[in-house]
Every structure is written in structure tokens, then in C-alpha cells.
Amino acid sequence: MNDRYPLLVAAIVMALILNADRPVPVEAASKAVIQEVTFETVGMSFKGPESVPAGLTLIQIVNKGTDLHHVQLIRLTDGKTAEDFAATVKTAPFNPMGPAAAPAWVKFAGGPNGVIPGESSTAIINLEPGNYVMICFIPDSKGVPHITSGMVKALKVTGTADSKAPEPAAAINITAMDFNFAIDKPIAAGTQTIRFANAGTQPHEVLVVLLPPDKTIKDFAAAFEPGHSGTPPGKPIGGMTGIDKGGHGIFTAKFEPGHYGLICFFMDGTKKAPHFALGMTHEFTVK
Numbered sequence: 001m002n003d004r005y006p007l008l009v010a011a012i013v014m015a016l017i018l019n020a021d022r023p024v025p026v027e028a029a030s031k032a033v034i035q036e037v038t039f040e041t042v043g044m045s046f047k048g049p050e051s052v053p054a055g056l057t058l059i060q061i062v063n064k065g066t067d068l069h070h071v072q073l074i075r076l077t078d079g080k081t082a083e084d085f086a087a088t089v090k091t092a093p094f095n096p097m098g099p100a101a102a103p104a105w106v107k108f109a110g111g112p113n114g115v116i117p118g119e120s121s122t123a124i125i126n127l128e129p130g131n132y133v134m135i136c137f138i139p140d141s142k143g144v145p146h147i148t149s150g151m152v153k154a155l156k157v158t159g160t161a162d163s164k165a166p167e168p169a170a171a172i173n174i175t176a177m178d179f180n181f182a183i184d185k186p187i188a189a190g191t192q193t194i195r196f197a198n199a200g201t202q203p204h205e206v207l208v209v210l211l212p213p214d215k216t217i218k219d220f221a222a223a224f225e226p227g228h229s230g231t232p233p234g235k236p237i238g239g240m241t242g243i244d245k246g247g248h249g250i251f252t253a254k255f256e257p258g259h260y261g262l263i264c265f266f267m268d269g270t271k272k273a274p275h276f277a278l279g280m281t282h283e284f285t286v287k
């Protein structure tokens with residue numbers, strides 16, 4: 001267990017108390033349960049369950065590897081399966097951070113964003129039932145995304161989701177647009193529960209990075225360009241991986257005082273430029 005849970009439980013209790021004033025149907029209130037599921041990264045693979053029930057789910061990634069990793073959940077529509085997905089990426093590799101476009105049946109459903117070896121990050125998503133794959137798109141030191149090295153796992157989400165299930169209250173809102181981030185209030189030191197919503201027209205992610213005093217989030221991004229080597233200047237502390245337009249999710253992150261950056265690495269297929277190069281970065285200070 002880590003120290004995020006007491007706050008999360010408090011947030012859930014608070015959400016129930018706040019909702020108690022409103023005419024919430026009894027069955028909706030009684031379903032305000034967040035299941036938890038943990039995936040460990042071991043080498044270039046995810047270790048964890050093959051299936052989870054639909055609904056509000058706290059997804060944790062525990063990075064036991066030696067490289068930066070995240071969980072990008074992808075929901076497969078049109079009856080596509082993980083096998084179809086594997087066959088497609090074999091013949092036509094796509095990468096939201098690269099120039100090749102994703103097929104229309106690929107839906108970006110979020111997940112806990114990048115975290116360094118030995119640490120963990122979490123995201124709460126209301127999982128719809130269906131076939132999913134979980135993927136790591138982060139590139140290795142040679143610029144090869146981990147998915148190409150086999151970092152993909154099939155996941156079945158069973159049952160039905162309650163789209164009106166009360167979600168934990170978030171103190172801070174981060175909104176993604178084409179192409180910038182908006183934060184509705186200053187972020188204070190400590191563990192924060194943040195709601196991330198995509199108000200743009202493309203899939204967007206938010207990666208939260210603790211920056212060295214003399215570096216910018218663009219210096220961090222530059223370290224992932226092909227041909228660069230060495231450790232990127234900055235410590236990713238989670239966030240939310242790509243979510244399609246109109247979607248949202250909640251993540252928690254532990255902020256110590258310092259200078260931080262937000263960044264989206266997704267690619268604009270028309271402009272052939274990553275979102276961060278089109279303005280999708282944001283820096284702020286935590287006191």
C-alpha cells in the first residue's frame with residue numbers, strides 16, 4: 001500500500017457526502033465503488049490480470065523495469081480483438097507519438113502515465129466493457145517505442161459500466177485542448193487528485209514531470225528525439241495517458257515543492273508535428 005489511498009478514500013467519502021444532498025438514485029450511490037487493479041512492468045512486458053469487470057477502476061502501474069513506462073489503454077471497437085490489433089501493428093505499425101495514424105477502431109481510453117523505475121502511478125477510469133490492449137508507447141534510448149519490443153497486453157473488460165457512477169472529487173482540473181493545457185488553480189505540495197479532461201478534437205495525454213531548476217519541459221522532450229541518448233532531464237511522476245476527445249479520467253500525483261512541466265507527446269497527423277511542438281506544454285511551480 002502507498003500513501004495515496006487514505007486521501008483517495010477520503011475523496012470517495014467526501015463525494016458520497018456531497019452527493020447525499022442531491023437526489024442521487026439509491027442504486028447509483030450504492031455502486032460508488034472503485035475497484036483496484038495493479039499491473040507490474042517486468043522487462044518489456046506487463047504482468048497482471050487478463051480481465052477486469054467494467055466500471056470505475058483505479059489502475060496502478062508499478063514499474064519494476066529499468067526504463068520509463070506507462071499504461072496506454074486502447075479499447076478496440078468494431079468487434080476487433082487483441083489478435084486483430086497485433087496483426088495490424090505487425091503490418092502497419094502505428095504510434096500516437098509517430099507519423100502513422102491509428103485505425104478508426106482504436107479508441108484511446110487513458111491509463112496511468114509515465115513513471116520511473118521503482119515507482120508507481122495511478123489513474124481512475126470508468127472502464128466500458130469490451131476488448132482492450134494495454135501498451136507502452138514510450139521510446140527506448142534508440143527511439144524504438146516499447147510496443148515494438150512487445151510491450152502490449154490483452155485485457156478484457158466484462159459486464160456493464162454505470163456511466164453515472166459517482167467519481168472521487170478532484171481538487172484540481174487540467175483541461176487539454178488543441179494545443180495547450182489549462183489548470184484551474186495552483187497546485188500545492190502533497191498528494192493531489194486531479195481530473196483530466198480532453199476538450200480538444202484529437203486524443204491528448206498529460207505527463208507530469210518534475211524538472212531540474214535549470215531545465216524546461218522542452219529540454220525534457222528533446223531527450224526523446226531519435227539520436228539523443230542519456231537520461232532525460234526531469235522526473236516523470238505520472239499523469240494520464242491518451243484519452244479521446246470528450247473523455248476524462250482522474251489521477252493522483254505526489255508533488256514536492258519545485259518546478260514542473262506538463263507535456264503531450266501525441267502527434268498531429270495533418271501538421272506532422274508532436275503536440276508539444278504546437279504549444280502543448282505548460283510549466284508551473286509548486287510551493
Ligand SMILES: [Cu+2]
Nearest residue numbers: 204264266275
Ligand atoms: Cu495532445
